[in-house]
Amino acid sequence: MNLETLYEYIEKIGVMTFSTILNNEVHSRSAHFNGFDEDGLYFRTMANKPYGRQLKETGKLTVCGISDSTVQHTENGGVYFPPSFTIRLIGDIRFVPPEVIIEKAKSNELLKTAANDIVEYPAMADGNFVMYRARVEIYDADFEMEHRDHKLLRTRFSFGGATFNPAGVRITDQCIECGACKEACSFKAIEEGSPYRCVPERCDDCGSCIRACPVDAIQESLVF
Ligand code: SF4
Numbered sequence: 001m002n003l004e005t006l007y008e009y010i011e012k013i014g015v016m017t018f019s020t021i022l023n024n025e026v027h028s029r030s031a032h033f034n035g036f037d038e039d040g041l042y043f044r045t046m047a048n049k050p051y052g053r054q055l056k057e058t059g060k061l062t063v064c065g066i067s068d069s070t071v072q073h074t075e076n077g078g079v080y081f082p083p084s085f086t087i088r089l090i091g092d093i094r095f096v097p098p099e100v101i102i103e104k105a106k107s108n109e110l111l112k113t114a115a116n117d118i119v120e121y122p123a124m125a126d127g128n129f130v131m132y133r134a135r136v137e138i139y140d141a142d143f144e145m146e147h148r149d150h151k152l153l154r155t156r157f158s159f160g161g162a163t164f165n166p167a168g169v170r171i172t173d174q175c176i177e178c179g180a181c182k183e184a185c186s187f188k189a190i191e192e193g194s195p196y197r198c199v200p201e202r203c204d205d206c207g208s209c210i211r212a213c214p215v216d217a218i219q220e221s222l223v224f
């Protein structure tokens with residue numbers, strides 16, 4: 001995974017939820033990334049909005065979005081979530097001066113609208129930012145297994161020097177190979193072995209296996 005591929009996924013979603021922190025509260029709004037290059041992912045706002053001020057003050061941003069947010073109710077009273085993918089980014093941002101955007105736009109088609117708006121709307125001039133460092137997860141869900149034989153495919157990566165923990169519970173050497181965890185896992189995320197093994201890309205961190213294990217051999221997943 002690289003920034004170009006990530007941006008392709010982002011474009012398929014479009015508008016996402018951008019969250020900042022102000023006075024110890026989380027503030028979220030709908031926004032979108034408007035370009036990328038080797039320095040990161042670009043986004044913008046009117047600099048004088050509270051959002052713009054929060055961005056400058058904290059330098060922190062989390063972003064989340066889903067490719068299909070529809071929920072359907074089934075005849076038997078259940079809920080159906082169509083196959084979709086979620087993107088989650090947790091990262092650091094910095095302000096990008098207007099002259100830098102204008103210069104980058106000469107060779108980057110994606111930033112041309114931002115450059116034009118800097119000229120046309122003065123309030124946009126100081127509202128460009130780049131997420132220059134982040135850890136990223138793409139959570140590809142097919143809960144009814146319509147297109148493959150397991151529910152989840154989680155991809156984690158980072159850019160700009162960020163680090164992250166892998167997904168998934170951790171099975172220790174205390175495992176006595178009884179198979180109860182594999183039986184309990186509807187995500188098909190546990191493989192037999194000595195000890196048994198969790199496949200991180202398939203694991204939802206749900207904890208059913210932890211509850212099923214008779215010898216407490218399974219540790220919870222680490223924070224992303
Ligand atoms: S339930 Fe616990 S002891 Fe049994 S196979 Fe899984 S990890 Fe090993």
Ligand code: SF4
Pocket residue numbers: 168169184185186187188189190198202203204205206207208209210
């Ligand atoms: S935490 Fe849930 S999804 Fe992950 S291995 Fe255990 S039962 Fe399966």
